[in-house]
Amino acid sequence: MIIDKNKTYIHKCQIEPEWYIIxxxxxxxxxxxxxxxxxxxxxxxxxxxxxxxxxxYIIIINSKLIQITGNKRKQKEYKRHSGKPGGLKIETFEKLQTRMPNKIIEQAIKGMLPKNILGRKLFTQLKIYSDHIHPHSSQQPKLLKLN
Known part of the structure; x- marks a missing residue:
């Protein structure tokens, strides 16, 4: 078998899913x-x-207890638009954290993923829960300590 030196070899193997909890x-x-x-x-x-x-796959628990620095709790704004005239809704971090704490982490991580098909697929592998209770105990997730 002759191997061409100008070809890039990409290892194609079946990757087993890994589950982590944070x-x-x-x-x-x-x-x-x-x-x-x-x-x-x-x-x-x-x-x-x-x-x-x-x-x-990453499971995030206790999303309602996330911290931010400075005065962002009152100053940071989250905007969404319905697409209709006058449909702009503006909400502060404080109000959004009490109403939907998962949206804050979802929006932050989604902005850091690639804006293509792969990024959308990776986003579905993220599970966020506001409490310490989650339905993924059968996957036996490993505890991941972040710096």
Whole structure:
């Protein structure tokens, strides 16, 4: 068998899914979300390839206890628009955290993932729960400590 030196070899093997659980209690929003996006892409693996889904599933618990620095609690705004005239809704971090605490982490991580089919698939591998209760105990997730 002759191997051409100009060809790139890509290892094609079946990747077993890995499940991790992260406790967001007293974690900073930006640091937590950037580290989660890094792990979801699989950039911590030595066999990282940009276009391959590494089948890493991450469960985040206690999302309502996430922390942010400075005066962002009152100043940071989340905007959404219905598409109709006058349909712009603006909500502060404080109000959104009481109403839908999962949306804050979802929006932060989604902004750090690629804007293509792979990014949308990786986002479905992220599970966020506002309490410490989650339905994924049968997957036996490993506890992941973030810096």
């Amino acid at each position: 406790d967001a209690k007293n974690q900073k929003l930006g640091r937590l979300s950037s580290q989660i996006a890094y792990k979801l892409r699989g950039k911590n693996n030595k066999t990282y390839t940009p276009h391959i889904n590494n089948r890493i």
